[in-house]
Amino acid sequence: MASVQQWRFRPSSTRTANLALALPVRFSIPNADRWSVEHQHSRPVVTDPKRPIRSIIRPILSGYQQPDAGQCPAEPAGGGRVDMEMTVSSRGMVRDVSVRDATNVELRGAAVKAVEGWRFRPGRINGEPGNFHFAVTINCRGAATPPDRSAPPDAPVTQPSMESKVEPEYAQEARVAKVSGQVTIHLIVDATGRPANFVINDLLGWGLDFQAMQALLQWRFRPGLRGGKPVSTTARVEISFRLLQ
Secondary structure (H helix, E strand, O other): OOOHHHOOOOOOOOOOOOOOOOOOOOEEEOOOOOEEEEEEEEEEOOOOOOOOOOOEEOOEEEEEOOOOHHHOOOOOOOOEEEEEEEEEOOOOEEEEEEEEEEOOHHHHHHHHHHHOOOEEEOEEEOOEEEOEEEEEEEEEOOOOOOOOOOOOOOOOEOOOEEEEOOOOOOOHHHHHHOOOEEEEEEEEEOOOOOEEEEEEOOOOOOOHHHHHHHHHOOOEEEOEEEOOEEEOEEEEEEEEEOOOO
16 A cells, blocks of 8 residues: 555546546565465456456465475476466455466475465455455475474473564555554464464454455464474464554
8 A cells, every 4th residue: 555655647638527536456475384375466356347346355374384395396407386276255255266387396386275275355246245366376495404303292282482573564555544553364384483374363454454364474484393303393372563642
């Protein structure tokens, strides 16, 4: 929103007219471990071409599942990308996932499996829940092959602890509207101490949920331990947004 407010246009040739425009804006989820997501475009699925579209509210990502890091090839020949299309249903579920292009079969399978687990706050067309078509690109960068960190499955597990965090930016639209509140995120901290899958059950809105996700993906933890070895564990974090008076 803050970026769009700085855009400038050549005025309409009709001197007294104001024009309403609907333009797609790309966004990206930064690399939490080896993977990053680029949103290419989204558009409403039109079922009745004779019915005009007067208003659109696009779906908002509320549950993110990261692809299996083990499927991203290790260095020096690592990395790759998967170009995908999907439908986000009127209930916020992902369906009809298709792959336009992929570096290899392993990346393709890992990306599809992850995307099928994403969840959205449903979009609306003319005020009613509707289906939306999405195109995304998922990139991965290679890393050194991790050591074997297996441990006895019945060993007790310690909880992860915070090592470093990045404070989220305050979304400009929320600042203008004087919106504050708290975003609660349920996540998995993987064996390297990085956030992986996460879910936001109650969205705060006004761009604050996305800012919380952007910040969370840059946090680092001391991973949980099972039998003295790092393992993936579940966690819950709360990110507060408060305006200074």
